[in-house]
Amino acid sequence: MKVTVASRSGKEIIKGGLELADSATVADLQEAIHKRTKKYYPSRQRLTLPLQPGSKEKPIILHYKKSLNDYTDGNASNLTVVFKDLGPQVSYPILFFWEYLGPLIIYPIFYFLPVYQFFGYKGERVIYPVQTYALYAWCFHYFKRIMETFFVHRFSHATSPLSNVFRNCAYYWTFGAYIAYYVNHPLYMPVSDLQMKIGFGLAVVCQIANFYCHILLRNLRGSGSGGYQIPRGFLFNIVTCANYTTEIYQWLGFNIATQTVAGYVFLMVAASIMTNWALAKHRRLKRLFDGKEGRPKYPRRWFSFELYAFVTDHCSSLLSV
């Protein structure tokens, strides 16, 4: 079949179009485009079906696994696709590695090296046990994240725009330095021993629970594929994104033990970001698993274990979202 590849403004990206077998998949089309354009490797391409001008609908994105026939409606020998360049792409594992490496290196710098003299604090520094445990907790956390990135997680999309590297690294590295500065400060005031134990206890339990959640999520996806399944088992029976819940509570534990405004600010920001993700995922799963056409119906669950989530979820189920 002949495939015409046009930009959103109507200009032909590939002059004369492409000739492909009728049984070709979208992935084959992407390869063919890449061969002709050199610059646009497949993960940079966003291919959609053309929309009627003025239509307010969201364009249908071609999925790389599907056959081209799935997208031609009747006229099996001609297909027009709209091309968008997503810009340079980076694989998720690479993105996550650089995000997490920063905190893993920056935090120990504040603990081990005499940096505070550059902030005007001369002299010896007294190190409290809680500061040492915080170092272990922090570094273990980010080490675990890097390990999970390479050995546990299965990603739904292969790549992310390059600009996200700068944005995400700025977020993690800046907060890492901000928290490390205060927890390791020469004038740091520790909390009571009991509070420290409660905090780190919560953190440890949640780290382990979080790891188990990741294993359960991994087992939902066959190797090499994206796609969505209904998560089941353990905390997933109560909460859609139990992995985010355990992550948030782990940071809460860290903050209970270390008690810094910087840490709590980070907790608020991280929790709001993760709650947004949890909401999106919950909605997506509810939409995919609507109980029709033999698909299972998504069970009633909280989407993440915080009060805000509880209220919103009940409101959305009342409105039959």
Added chain:
Amino acid sequence: MAGSSSVMRRVYLALYNWAVFAGWLQVLCLAVKAIKESGYEHVYDAVKKPLLLAQSAAVLEILHGLVGLVRSPITATLPQIASRLYVTWGILWSFPAVQTHLLVSSLVISWCITEIIRYSFFGTKEAVGSAPSWLLWLRYSAFLLLYPTGIVSELGLVYTAMPFMKESGKYCIRMPNIWNFSFDYFYIAVIALGIYAFPTYTAICLGRGRRLCPNPKRTREIPKKIHSPSAAALAAF
């Protein structure tokens, strides 16, 4: 637009704009009088009450945007008002040592002329439906001179106040404390200087360029507040 609620809206906005106009007019008169009679060191003392009042009244504009009384996006008005309040309360009112500086006069006069033109423009628009084109022209032409003088005065005053921030430790939180938190007002000034420098260039070039070569489709619309973020400083000017 018929309906009593829109009439009330126009009456309220007309009153608001003319009231604040009167405030700034008063500031200008007091400032000029102080310069003529006592010298530039006494400008702040002479104008401080109406200045603090008129500038703080601008907070209402954020409210207007939030409840939909006016169409300007708060993403445009909020930074502008925040920076004005920062200079007025956070620098001038907080650090008496800078109140006698020459830049206070240039600041006050720049702000006064800007606001007088701006509030009379919107006051006229709300009262009679549209503003005369010469007033619109005046608004965008005055911008060319007053934005630089205003920014230079603001930056200069922030910079002048910085040693006094360090010395007095005002608005600072020191360690040790149980929340292991510290805050240094001095660094807010450093960040403010950095933030000021960047949008200034963008706003002047893009904002003025848009007005000089307007899209003919756009000028036929009823003049709304400007939507484009690149003309944000212009819109609030």
